[in-house]
Amino acid sequence: MDLTELRGKYIDAVARAADEAALEEVRIAALGKKGEVSALMATLGKMEPEARKAAGAAMNVVKDEIDAALRARKVALADAALDARLKSEWLDVTLPSRPRRMGSIHPVSQVMDELTAIFADMGFSVAEGPQVESDWYNFDALNIPPEHPARQEHDTFFMHRAVGDNRPPHVLRTHTSPVQIRAMTEQGAPIRVIAPGRVYRMDMDQTHTPMFHQVEGLAIDRDISMANLKWVLEEFCRAFFEVDKVELRFRASHFPFTEPSAEVDIRYSNVGGQLKIGEGDKWMEILGSGMVHPKVLQAAGVNPDEWQGFAFGMGIDRIAMLKYGIPDLRAFFEADLRWLRHYGFAALDLPDLPGGLSR
Structure with missing residues (x-):
């Protein structure tokens, strides 16, 4: 061819x-x-x-x-x-997508992230510890005497001991203060940490639950005073509650692990059911604080003749209620999805300093 x-x-x-x-x-x-x-x-x-x-x-x-x-x-x-x-197979790409139910971040988790970001901006790191603590870490190292009410069965969850085992029983920690002892023991001084986490006490009503959340702060150095404590708490409240100005009132009190000790109130108003922090003629207690007791420093292996510092503690659930207008503490733990969809946060609701959320 x-x-x-x-x-x-x-x-x-x-x-x-x-x-x-x-x-x-x-x-x-x-x-x-x-x-x-x-x-x-x-x-x-x-x-x-x-x-x-x-x-x-x-x-x-x-x-x-x-x-x-x-x-x-x-x-x-x-x-x-x-x-x-x-x-x-023509498809209209301008049509809205099918609705998909999104999960929510619990207000407690959100507030933990917010306060961690605020304190991190002031130089605090996060310390953690076990929720089942020994009697020594939870009480003795914190200068809590044997006759203190917190060491009674009506206030604390004690772990079971076998018959004939006479050692002090372990407890579900009643505060996150044991984390401070562990942090000082491991890191020494100077130190600046916060300790957020779950704690347990035998109490149940509209503003108390057997399990709740606390954050405690600790700062130890050679020349720390109550003035430093006041500044830290004022800056935290200003950033957390997203207000330009806050007014705190320190009232003398007593805690075994601090001396001197002070309850801290914040000025607020409540008009027509709307709570406003930083203004008004009312005061609300939000936390306890004070200078770390020398015996607590000694228990953690820190020389109180060279070092001193402050500590404070507040309820995370309580400040979440104040900031986001949640009326009943018990609802935090009832696993009601309707409540969580209403009060929960999206994954991208990240803390944005100073104060507020980046939405």
């Missing part, structure tokens, strides 16, 4: 191929191992050198042109198939 005729035969066949299966049949007939072009190429070995050179060049041209036509037709068929599919 003449090469020009052969070329025209298969170029036309390629153009007439209606789909990729028909196109593959044309390729095999032309360029397959037993195809016509391949058969012609096999005859080159029987030719004289000069004739083989000329015929081989001509055959390669025809082979390349057929191959190029096959490739171009394959792309054209694929494009046509895609176009047909897009037309048959």
